[in-house]
Amino acid sequence: ITMSTVGYGDIAPSTLPGRALTGALVVLSGLYMAIPIGIVGTAFSKVWDDRDRLLRIQRLRSRISRAGYTPSDLSSLFKVLDEDGSGSLTFEEFREFLPMMNISMSMMNISMSDTVAMRVFETLDDNGQGTIDFGEFLMGIFPAHYLYLATVRRQSQEDLGGGSVVSRDAWSV
Numbered sequence: 001i002t003m004s005t006v007g008y009g010d011i012a013p014s015t016l017p018g019r020a021l022t023g024a025l026v027v028l029s030g031l032y033m034a035i036p037i038g039i040v041g042t043a044f045s046k047v048w049d050d051r052d053r054l055l056r057i058q059r060l061r062s063r064i065s066r067a068g069y070t071p072s073d074l075s076s077l078f079k080v081l082d083e084d085g086s087g088s089l090t091f092e093e094f095r096e097f098l099p100m101m102n103i104s105m106s107m108m109n110i111s112m113s114d115t116v117a118m119r120v121f122e123t124l125d126d127n128g129q130g131t132i133d134f135g136e137f138l139m140g141i142f143p144a145h146y147l148y149l150a151t152v153r154r155q156s157q158e159d160l161g162g163g164s165v166v167s168r169d170a171w172s173v
Contacts, residue, residue, distance in 0.1 A: 053119040060120070061141055071138060071145045078134050088131035094121050 013019050047054075064074075081093045089097070095117055124132050124140040139146040 052116060053123060056116055057120055057123060057140065064141055071142050074137065074141060075134060078137060086131070088129075088133040089137070090131055091118060091121050094124075094132060 013022050077097065078089070081089055081097055083093065095114075121132065122128075124136050126136050126139065135146065138149070
């Protein structure tokens with residue numbers, strides 16, 4: 001007998017201690033094989049529980065793109081919504097963002113409760129400070145454009161001697 005029972009059975013223990021040891025090893029190997037199943041099951045469960053937020057972010061991305069909004073448009077809207085000039089949006093400012101895009105929420109099929117909106121907001125808030133700066137927002141909505149700008153920014157910093165000071169307009173589009 002083998003752990004996965006892929007044997008011919010032509011060799012088997014014949015003594016009582018040998019059979020007892022084999023029985024114990026069969027049980028232990030089954031338990032050992034079950035560990036990865038539990039890990040995969042837990043990961044699947046977490047993703048399944050988070051599917052609503054992930055689907056809404058994906059829908060938000062696709063609807064913004066299909067509506068023709070560009071990173072420059074989002075930058076302009078972002079600056080308008082940033083009433084206090086801090087360079088970041090609070091949750092209340094973020095909630096006002098979607099209706100200001102002149103897209104009917106029912107047409108977009110995005111009816112976002114405050115709870116789901118908060119989960120989306122927290123997803124976009126990479127650093128966990130309770131606000132979203134434009135870099136975080138751009139990464140959530142246009143990740144490819146964000147990565148392009150990050151690469152350009154890093155190269156220009158290296159060209160300038162590796163300075164670590166980033167201006168407020170570092171994510172200008």
